[in-house]
Amino acid sequence: xxxxxxxxxxxxxxxxxxxxxxxxxxxxxxxxxxxxxxxxxxxxxxxxxxxxxxxxxxxxxxxxxxxxxxxxxxxxxxxxxxxxxxxxxxxxxxxxxxxxxxxxxxxxxxxxxxxxxxxxxxxxxxxxxxxxxxxxxxxxxxxxxxxxxxxxxxxxxxxxxxxxxxxxxxxxxxxxxxxxxxxxxxxxxxxxxxxxxxxxxxxxxxxxxxxxxxxxxxxxxxxxxxxxxxxxxxxxxxxxxxxxxxxxxxxxxxxxxxxxxxxxxxxxxxxxxxxxxxxxxxxxxxxxxxxxxxxxxxxxxxxxxxxxxxxxxxxxxxxxxxxxxxxxxxxxxxxxxxxxxxxxxxxxxxxxxxxxxxxxxxxxxxxxxxxxxxxxxxxxxxxxxxxxxxxxxxxxxxxxxxxxxxxxxxxxxxxxxxxxxx
Numbered sequence: 001x002x003x004x005x006x007x008x009x010x011x012x013x014x015x016x017x018x019x020x021x022x023x024x025x026x027x028x029x030x031x032x033x034x035x036x037x038x039x040x041x042x043x044x045x046x047x048x049x050x051x052x053x054x055x056x057x058x059x060x061x062x063x064x065x066x067x068x069x070x071x072x073x074x075x076x077x078x079x080x081x082x083x084x085x086x087x088x089x090x091x092x093x094x095x096x097x098x099x100x101x102x103x104x105x106x107x108x109x110x111x112x113x114x115x116x117x118x119x120x121x122x123x124x125x126x127x128x129x130x131x132x133x134x135x136x137x138x139x140x141x142x143x144x145x146x147x148x149x150x151x152x153x154x155x156x157x158x159x160x161x162x163x164x165x166x167x168x169x170x171x172x173x174x175x176x177x178x179x180x181x182x183x184x185x186x187x188x189x190x191x192x193x194x195x196x197x198x199x200x201x202x203x204x205x206x207x208x209x210x211x212x213x214x215x216x217x218x219x220x221x222x223x224x225x226x227x228x229x230x231x232x233x234x235x236x237x238x239x240x241x242x243x244x245x246x247x248x249x250x251x252x253x254x255x256x257x258x259x260x261x262x263x264x265x266x267x268x269x270x271x272x273x274x275x276x277x278x279x280x281x282x283x284x285x286x287x288x289x290x291x292x293x294x295x296x297x298x299x300x301x302x303x304x305x306x307x308x309x310x311x312x313x314x315x316x317x318x319x320x321x322x323x324x325x326x327x328x329x330x331x332x333x334x335x336x337x338x339x340x341x342x343x344x345x346x347x348x349x350x351x352x353x354x355x356x357x358x359x360x361x362x363x364x365x366x367x368x369x370x371x372x373x374x375x376x377x378x379x380x381x382x383x384x385x386x387x388x389x390x391x392x393x394x395x396x397x398x399x400x401x402x403x404x405x406x407x408x409x410x411x412x413x414x415x416x417x418x419x420x421x422x
Contacts, residue, residue: 065421066361066375066401071414072109072118076100078412079107081402082209083192083340083390087142089113089398093168094390095121095137095150096402096414102130106137106164108150108173109414111400116416121150121173124164128156135164138209139192139247141201146170149223151203153189161188163219165203165228178203178228179221187216192247192284194256199225202267204258206244209283218243220258220272234265234274247284249292257317259285259294264322278322279315288343292317293364295351297337309335312362314351314369327369331356338362342391342399350391352401357385359415361401377405377415386415397421 079098086092090113098107108121123135137152148168155161165178180188190205201223207216220231237243242261250256254269264278264285282296293316300309312327329336336355343349347366352374354360358381359374376386388403399419404412 064373066373066417066419068375068377069116069416069418071416072116074098074107074118074414076105079414080404080412081107081109081390081414081416082136082138083140084392084400084402085140085142085148085390086111086392086394086400087144087148089394091142091145092392092400093140093142093148093150094400094402094414094416095140095152097134097136097152102133103128104134104136106135106150106152106166107414108137108140108166109416119173121166122175124154124162124175125156125159128159132157133159136208137164137166138190138205139203141193141195143195143198147198149193149195149201149203151190151193151205153205153208155189161186163188163190163203163205163221165190165193165223176228179230181217181219181230183217187214187244188219190219190221191245194248194250196250196253199223200250200253202248202250202256202258203228204245204248206260207242209246215242216244218245218258218260220245231272234272236274237262237265246282247294249285249287251287251289251292257285257287257292257294259283259296264294275322279313281313282315284338284340286341286343288345291343291346291349293341293343293349293351294322295338295341295353297339297353300335309333310337312336312338312351312353312360314338314341314349314364316349325364325369327351327362328371329355330358330360330371336360339387339389339403340391340401342393344393344396348396350393350399352388352391352403354385354387357381357383359386359388359401359403359405359417361388372419374401375417377413378407380408381406384410388415388417393419 081094081096084094092111094109096107106121133156135154140150142148150166152164163178187207189208193203195201203221205219245258245260248258256267259282282294285294334356338351338353341351349364361374384406386405391401393399401417403415405415
């Protein structure tokens with residue numbers, strides 16, 4: 001599902017060599033990225049028992065409360081926004097990547113209450129070759145108007161995967177040194193970041209979100225106000241074929257959760273621990289300080305004698321265990337899935353993603369999920385369409401979601417939506 005640029009062949013070579021998706025702890029990341037692509041796909045998954053979806057019609061009604069908001073003019077020919085966060089309705093940040101002259105650059109946009117503007121952001125990899133260099137930001141966390149973090153990765157054909165952490169000091173985004181796992185072939189990519197305070201910030205990663213069924217070890221990092229430190233993964237997970245973490249959320253310094261392909265992990269103030277029987281196939285997690293939700297996509301495949309399409313999954317932390325819910329599935333022919341979640345209250349949770357070729361937004365009211373028609377960057381897509389990858393909210397009437405869409409010429413554009421109903 002990832003849109004591929006005809007520039008790199010590293011991933012194909014690895015697949016042909018039989019190096020991917022093994023149970024070994026050794027990774028086959030190599031020194032270069034897979035075929036350069038901005039579009040994200042669901043995280044690598046296994047196929048557990050499918051949740052029971054709520055059947056609905058495959059056609060989507062027009063949006064009424066969600067509307068697209070113009071993005072600033074961007075250089076190059078393709079772009080994506082992977083995440084969005086802010087300190088208030090007039091201080092919102094969105095991060096991603098754009099491609100210009102065959103080079104992938106970090107992309108950061110800011111909403112000041114009246115318009116979105118691009119803000120200069122540095123690249124980590126600046127000496128890579130054309131059509132083989134990626135600098136991408138996957139997550140953003142905002143502590144205040146002069147204090148924000150963005151994380152991601154940089155890689156090229158001659159520079160191995162390296163973590164990117166950038167800090168906003170109120171006047172400029174600056175690269176901050178961040179550690180990498182020294183194991184040869186390790187995917188040093190950060191996928192998400194969560195901040196409690198200026199001296200208590202968490203970032204997780206491994207394989208970049210959306211690279212498909214690629215095995216990889218986790219990256220678990222903490223900022224203490226002076227430097228980033230790598231933390232060990234739970235010892236009980238060392239035999240897992242993959243431990244990559246796709247998202248993190250922190251309620252307190254001793255209460256941090258991270259999710260990925262398999263069980264959710266919990267930081268208790270001393271170490272990370274696996275929580276058996278917890279959420280799986282999850283790519284995002286969020287909390288409002290009390291309630292925690294996580295979302296993702298259960299993959300399609302043959303289950304109990306029949307073939308199913310991908311469906312969204314949404315789970316919440318019920319005391320010390322995770323409980324599943326049944327999101328609505330709009331498109332049973334082409335599948336659907338969630339990519340991001342935002343918790344406003346226990347009875348007001350939003351999840352976004354895609355259904356077929358259309359952007360999908362759903363709301364949890366404390367009892368059930370309801371589809372709230374999303375706006376579409378391209379309301380008449382052919383094959384590729386509209387996807388929402390990030391969401392943030394400051395109240396019921398100040399909600400933002402970002403992602404990408406393909407225009408009529410097949411060019412990938414950033415998608416920004418705002419919820420405006422009272």
